[in-house]
Amino acid sequence: MALRIEIPEVKPALEFIDGRLVQKVSPRRAHAQLQARWLLALRTWAGDRGEALAEWRFSFARSGAGWSSLVPDVGFVRRELLDAIPAAEAEEPQFAPDVAVEILSPSDRRGDVEWKIAAYLAGGTALVVTVDPRAQQVLAYDRVATTAFVPGDTFAHAALPGFSLDVADLFNGVFSG
Secondary structure, three states, rough: OOOOOOOOOOOOEEEEEEOOOEEEOOHHHHHHHHHHHHHHHHHHHHHOOOEEEOOOOEEEEEEOOOEEEEEOOEEEEHHHHHOOHHHHHHOOOOOOOEEEEEEEOOOOHHHHHHHHHHHHHOOOOOOEEEOOOOOOOEEOOOOOEEEOOOOOEEEEEOOOOOEEEHHHHHHOOOOOO
């Protein structure tokens, strides 16, 4: 049985990463802008396909590994998954999101980010997106490949059929110094 602990409700949120509690970084302006832009784009695309929310906690056991409790900057869950559980359980789903978007902060530890990507994918997430404000780069991770997108590219992925996001528009006016 996977270890499971109670995560205290604090701001910014705590995550259970690699067997330890790690507090998320309090977002700065660039982080908040990118998070809001992803959230708006996913909500607009989602319609009745599911829900996209910011700072939504997901607690799940990963295949072949322990328990995780992660709070992506933006998470998306398909409608059929949400409809299959009681509304109270949707507050903190006991499964990984279909899509997790993580906006990178300068203080993020590379090992923690890599661990989270692996945890999401092992937990059943179809797509993990990292957004690097400094490099102005979006990386899309799935179980097969990692794809990079930069200004001039249009972000699209099979896990989000019909969704697209102009990467130049995403970073337009965002300063991360």
